Amino acid sequence: EEGDHILLVSHQGKSIRFNQTDVRPTGRDTMGVKGIQLKKGDYVIGMEVFPSKLEQPKDKRKKVFRDVLIVMENGLGKRTALAEYRLQKRGGVGIRAAHVTAKTGNIVACKIINEKVSQIVLTSKKAQVIKLPIKNVPRLGRDTQGVIFMRFNKAGDTVAAVTCLE
Numbered sequence: 124e125e126g127d128h129i130l131l132v133s134h135q136g137k138s139i140r141f142n143q144t145d146v147r148p149t150g151r152d153t154m155g156v157k158g159i160q161l162k163k164g165d166y167v168i169g170m171e172v173f174p175s176k177l178e179q180p181k182d183k184r185k186k187v188f189r190d191v192l193i194v195m196e197n198g199l200g201k202r203t204a205l206a207e208y209r210l211q212k213r214g215g216v217g218i219r220a221a222h223v224t225a226k227t228g229n230i231v232a233c234k235i236i237n238e239k240v241s242q243i244v245l246t247s248k249k250a251q252v253i254k255l256p257i258k259n260v261p262r263l264g265r266d267t268q269g270v271i272f273m274r275f276n277k278a279g280d281t282v283a284a285v286t287c288l289e
Contacts, residue, residue: 128175130191130208131158132220132233135165139217140208143172157214169233173205190262192236193221194245194272196228196281201269202236202260219266227268232285242288245273249280254288 127143139159149155159167177189191208194200201221209218223229236243236257243260245253253273261270273282 126175127172128210129158129213130169130171130173130205130233130235131167131217132169132191132193132230133159133161133165133217134168134229134231135162136219136221136223136230137161137165137217138208138220138233139213139215140210141213142175142210145213160214160216168230171233171235173235187238190236191220192232192234192243192260192285192287193230193269194232194282194285195221195223195269196231197226198245198271198273198275198282199227199269200260200272201263201267202257203263203265203267205235207265222266222268224268228281231282234285234287236287239289240287244286244288245282246284246286247273247275247280248283249275249277251276251280
């Protein structure tokens, strides 16, 4: 829709937010346009399309927010206010979505969450599942490692999937 923004997040921790109008229409059999400049071995793990303006409710007591939920391979994660991801032009290198280290592992999931999301479900590659209330997930800065969401029972296990429940 006109005025929407697009957020791309890469496996190695880069992100870019740009206007939907920056993407020109192309034919079905074309390569398309570049959204983010990636390093060798990096790839996009998440794309979210969202309205540029957050609609405020008529009832001021109702709490509304729009956060970016980031989950890393080794069970760490965080949520960050969407406003911390500044608007850029598409095709750039982007900015850090999270501080990726050997301790955290690379990013495996990126979702935009709002006040309707009450819980998140994390699933590991070796079939371990955990359900977390979203109110227990701290809102942290963009370039941070996050907190531990999940500890693994089996050695060498990593987060495989993340789902949000409303």
